[in-house]
Amino acid sequence: MDPSTVILILALNLIAIGGLLAMIGRRMDDAAGMRGFATGSLVFGLAYLLRLALGHASTSLAAVLPDAAMVYATLCYATGLRQFGGRPPLGQRAIAGWTLGFATLSLACTLAWQDVGRHAVLNAGLAHNYLWLSVLATLGTRRVIGTMRWPLTVLAVITGMLGLLTAVRAVAAVSLGVQPLFNGLPAQIYYGYATITTVLLGPNLLWMVFVQLNDRLARLATHDPLTGLLNRNGLDAALDRHFGSRPAQALVLCQIDIDHFKQINDSHGHAAGDAVLQGVAGTLAAHVRGGDFVARLGGEEFLVGCCGAGLAQDQALALAERLRDALAAQSHPLAGGTSLRCTVSIGVSPAIVARSGWEAALRAADAALYQAKHAGRNRVVVAAPSV
Ligand SMILES: Nc1nc2c(ncn2[C@@H]2O[C@H](COP(=O)(O)OP(=O)(O)OP(=O)(O)O)[C@@H](O)[C@H]2O)c(=O)[nH]1
Incomplete structure (x- = not known):
């Protein structure tokens, strides 16, 4: 040609x-x-x-x-x-x-x-x-x-x-x-x-x-657009991957809820509330190890999945306390040059080693979180170790 x-x-x-x-x-x-x-x-x-x-x-x-x-x-x-x-x-x-x-x-x-x-x-x-x-x-x-x-x-x-x-x-x-x-x-x-x-x-x-x-x-489909963390779909996929590996490492859930978040929205506006959610998400992601996962369950509620061979609840408790301290110390900048701080309450589940224990672990973490809120907030409560 x-x-x-x-x-x-x-x-x-x-x-x-x-x-x-x-x-x-x-x-x-x-x-x-x-x-x-x-x-x-x-x-x-x-x-x-x-x-x-x-x-x-x-x-x-x-x-x-x-x-x-x-x-x-x-x-x-x-x-x-x-x-x-x-x-x-x-x-x-x-x-x-x-x-x-x-x-x-x-x-x-x-x-x-x-x-x-x-x-x-x-x-x-x-x-x-x-x-x-x-x-x-x-x-x-x-x-x-x-x-x-x-x-x-x-x-x-x-x-x-x-x-x-x-x-x-x-x-x-x-x-x-x-x-x-x-x-x-x-x-x-x-x-x-x-x-x-x-x-x-x-x-x-x-x-x-x-x-x-x-x-x-x-x-x-798998990430929350506001914070970039896993959403519920992404969390399901992360759990499938985690428990799909043989032998699966133990997993402890830390359910985290920002205290009096409604007041932040009401006093500083929804955009400031969104910025706080992003700031909290960034701190959570920065504090976990590779292999752990962080998800936003919705609203001002987050979940950290803490994994490790032979991981026990007290190690997860130590992580939860570190997260609580880091979040309490975090300053969230606001428009106009001011800033605000917020605290979180955390419920820690018992350790699980099978996917089938997930629902019960989440319920246990949720109940522990509820106790933390009722005990005055800004604290970590560990669920009873029986799932
Ligand atoms: N800015 C912002 N606010 C949200 C979002 N999702 C949920 N919220 C708000 O989060 C607030 C949650 O309020 P509550 O469930 O009463 O909880 P709280 O004020 O944190 O009180 P405690 O959890 O009991 O300490 C509500 O005002 C929701 O409108 C979001 O994506 N962005």
Whole structure:
């Protein structure tokens, strides 16, 4: 297949992918990076079409336009990829400055060395950006967990390979001229690989979106949006995991309730109450060990699951006292520069070693919490050790 036909197919493919991603992006917040991916694909596709219209080896200065558009498109991908990995996007000014800088250099080199100058600068610029995309995707694989690693790894490999091949083209343009870029086996290898890349890119981006949406839904279903702690669903799943392991470690539940929380809401407003809930959640999460879990049962009520081989109630009591002290010492900043403190009451269940003991342990912790409230609050009560 001649390069023009390949470029036409690539262009249409990229435009179709870009359109699809733009439609998906309209229903997602921009943190997913969809706008960057969609713009990158659309601009790349249009740049290919413009390039076809002008001719591959055009030495007309207008050829700088599609070249700059391609560089711009790769920067859009980079911004999407950064957002996808939870990092801030590239600023519009940085993207515009980079693209203009490239266009100026490309114009200067085209004026000085005609098509050799143009293609050397284009391929060097694209190679740099492809390799950068590969690095971003590789860094992304370190920041994400589980299934998301796969599409990012595929992206890192395909853009890395494309970057290397494009760098070779930049060197070839300078040392051999532009003919080998479009004719012969090396050109066929390059365009064959570019075709594979473009064909893989769309489904790979969709795979990334799918995995990310799936992760978000799973998180929404298992975590409390206000505090980020496990909700009841997440707690059930954590219990299943805990008791699914053989042999399961002992588990003690500490049920924690903020004292007179209604007064906080009434005196300082609901937003201040929410901030206190977040502050308490942060302190609880910071005080437990890996393997323990913290959940928000609802309202101002939390549950800490304390796990350990041979864990006894008195060890959980020591943790509960540490939590009570830390929370009593915590100062919650309020709007206007003031702050407030609050105390908690805690009920500690007996230790259990089987999932079947969970309901009874929760009831025991709840009854102990009730006693703590009635005994004056700001205290820990341990349930009788018989579940
Ligand atoms: N700000 C905020 N308040 C909440 C939330 N969920 C529940 N609440 C409030 O929490 C308060 C709980 O009040 P109560 O059950 O009377 O308990 P309390 O005032 O802490 O009293 P004791 O537990 O007996 O010490 C209610 O005013 C609820 O409206 C929430 O997500 N945010």
